[in-house]
Amino acid sequence: MTLITLTPFDLALASSLVLLLALLSWRMQLGVERQLLIAALRSAVQLILIGFVLKLLFAQSNPFFIGLLALLMLSVAGFEVMSRQQRSFTGLWGYGIGALSMFLSSFSVALITLWVILQPDPWYTPQYAIPLLGMLLGNTMTGIALSLDNLTRTAWDKRHQIEAQLLLGHDARQAISSIRRDALRSGLIPIINSMAAAGIVSLPGMMTGQILAGSPPLEAAKYQLLIMFLIASGTGLGSMAAIWSGSKRLFDERQRLRLDRLKKR
Amino acid sequence: MPQLRLKQFSPLILEPLDLVVDEGETVTLSGPSGSGKSQLLRAIADLDPHNGTAWIGDSAADKMPAPQWRRKVGYLPADSSWWEELVGVHFSETPELDALGLTEAILHSSVAHISSGERQRLAVLRMLQQQPQILLLDEPTANLDPHHTLLVEEWILKYQQHNGAPILWVSHDPEQRLRVGKRHFEIHDKKVVQT
Numbered sequence: 001m002t003l004i005t006l007t008p009f010d011l012a013l014a015s016s017l018v019l020l021l022a023l024l025s026w027r028m029q030l031g032v033e034r035q036l037l038i039a040a041l042r043s044a045v046q047l048i049l050i051g052f053v054l055k056l057l058f059a060q061s062n063p064f065f066i067g068l069l070a071l072l073m074l075s076v077a078g079f080e081v082m083s084r085q086q087r088s089f090t091g092l093w094g095y096g097i098g099a100l101s102m103f104l105s106s107f108s109v110a111l112i113t114l115w116v117i118l119q120p121d122p123w124y125t126p127q128y129a130i131p132l133l134g135m136l137l138g139n140t141m142t143g144i145a146l147s148l149d150n151l152t153r154t155a156w157d158k159r160h161q162i163e164a165q166l167l168l169g170h171d172a173r174q175a176i177s178s179i180r181r182d183a184l185r186s187g188l189i190p191i192i193n194s195m196a197a198a199g200i201v202s203l204p205g206m207m208t209g210q211i212l213a214g215s216p217p218l219e220a221a222k223y224q225l226l227i228m229f230l231i232a233s234g235t236g237l238g239s240m241a242a243i244w245s246g247s248k249r250l251f252d253e254r255q256r257l258r259l260d261r262l263k264k265r
Numbered sequence: 266m267p268q269l270r271l272k273q274f275s276p277l278i279l280e281p282l283d284l285v286v287d288e289g290e291t292v293t294l295s296g297p298s299g300s301g302k303s304q305l306l307r308a309i310a311d312l313d314p315h316n317g318t319a320w321i322g323d324s325a326a327d328k329m330p331a332p333q334w335r336r337k338v339g340y341l342p343a344d345s346s347w348w349e350e351l352v353g354v355h356f357s358e359t360p361e362l363d364a365l366g367l368t369e370a371i372l373h374s375s376v377a378h379i380s381s382g383e384r385q386r387l388a389v390l391r392m393l394q395q396q397p398q399i400l401l402l403d404e405p406t407a408n409l410d411p412h413h414t415l416l417v418e419e420w421i422l423k424y425q426q427h428n429g430a431p432i433l434w435v436s437h438d439p440e441q442r443l444r445v446g447k448r449h450f451e452i453h454d455k456k457v458v459q460t
Contacts, residue, residue, distance in 0.1 A: 158348070160346035161348035162348075163312055163342075164342075164345070164347070164348060165348060166331075166335060167310060167312070167335055167342075168391070168392075168395055169332045169336030169395060171332045178348075252314075254327075254331045255331040255332060256311065256312055256314065257312070
C-alpha cells in the first residue's frame with residue numbers, strides 16, 4: 001500500500017465540512033462560528049508553516065537549527081503551563097518551575113530514546129528527534145500544568161489546615177504531603193486513562209496517522225506503544241519535578257507557608 | 266518554666282514592640298478587628314515574616330529549627346482547623362475531655378458534624394497536648410456560652426499554674442480580661458500600649 005497524497009482540493013473538500021458547521025452554528029445562533037473559523041484558519045496556517053519549517057530542517061539536518069526549534073517549542077510550552085494555572089507563582093518562578101520541569105523530563109526522555117532505543121544516525125536526525133520531542137512536550141505540558149495547578153490551588157484552599165499542622169510542630173514536608181500526593185495523581189490520571197483505553201475505546205491519533213500513511217498496523221501499534229511508555233514516564237517525572245520544586249517554593253527557610261508567593265486572582 | 270521576651274518585635278504592620286511576659290503571668294491584648302492582634306500572635310509563632318526576635322527563656326526563635334520553636338509555642342488561632350476527617354485522629358492520646366464538658370464519643374465523630382463551640386474546646390485540648398511552654402490565645406472562648414467559657418478559662422489557668430507558662434491572651438470581653446490578667450495591652454494606631 002502506498003501513501004495517498006492529499007491534494008489542496010482534498011483539503012478544501014474537508015474544510016467545506018467545517019464551513020458547513022459554521023453555517024449551521026450561525027443559523028442556530030450557537031455563537032461559536034467565529035471561534036470555529038478562526039481556530040480552523042489558525043491550525044491551517046500553523047501546520048502548513050511547521051510543515052515548511054520541518055521540510056527545510058529535514059533537508060539541512062543542522063543540529064543548531066534543530067536545537068533552536070526544540071528551545072522554541074519548550075518556551076512556548078512553558079507559557080502554556082503558566083497560563084493554565086489559576087494561581088501561578090509570582091516572578092520568574094511562575095514560568096521557571098513549569099519550563100524547567102518540562103525541560104528535565106521531556107529532553108531527558110527524548111535523549112534516552114534517541115541514544116538507546118531508536119539510535120538513528122546521527123542521533124539528532126530531525127525526522128525522529130522533532131516529532132518525539134513534540135509528542136513529549138505536548139503531553140508533559142498537560143500533566144505538569146494539571147499537577148501544579150492542583151498543588152497551588154489546594155494549598156491556597158487548605159492553608160488553615162496546613163498551618164494548623166505547622167503549629168503543632170509538624171514540618172512543612174509532613175504538612176503538605178497529602179496535597180502533594182493528590183497533585184501528582186491528578187497530573188498522571190490523563191495518561192493512565194489513555195493507556196488503559198488505548199485500542200479498545202480509542203485508536204490513538206499517532207497510530208491512526210501512521211496507518212493512514214501506509215504503515216502496517218502492527219508496526220504502527222509498536223510505535224504507539226513506545227510513545228505511550230515515553231509519555232507516561234516523561235509526564236510522571238515532569239510532574240514530580242514540578243511538584244517537588246513547587247512545594248519547596250510554597251515554604252520559606254523558616255517553614256512558613258508563603259501564599260504571598262502566588263499570584264492573586 | 267521561663268519567660269517570653271520580645272525585643273524590637275514587629276509583624277511588619279505594627280511598630281516594633283518590647284515586651285516581657287513573666288513566668289506564670291497572663292497579659293491580655295485587645296484592639297479593634299484588623300488592628301493586628303492575630304498578626305502579632307502569628308509572628309510570635311513564626312508563621313509570618315517579621316522583624317525582631319522572640320525568646321523563651323534563653324532560647325531565641327531564630328536559633329532553632331522552626332518546628333522545634335512551634336512545639337514550644339501554643340498558639341490557638343481564632344478559628345481552629347482540622348485536616349483529617351475524624352476528630353480523634355488529631356490527638357496522640359485521649360485528652361481530658363470531661364474537664365471541658367465533652368465526652369469520649371466526640372473522638373469518633375466527623376469534624377464536619379460537631380459544633381463550633383465543641384471544635385473550639387477540642388482545639389484547646391489539642392494545643393495543650395503538645396505541652397507548650399508559652400500560650401498565645403486568640404479569643405479562645407469566642408464561640409462558647411458563659412458556662413463553657415469559665416470551664417476553658419479555668420482549664421487554661423490550671424495548665425499555667427502547673428507549668429508556669431506565660432500567656433498572651435487576646436480577648437474582646439473586658440470582664441474576661443480582668444478575670445485572667447493583671448497587665449493589659451491595647452493595639453492603637455499600630456502601637457501596642459499598656460492600658
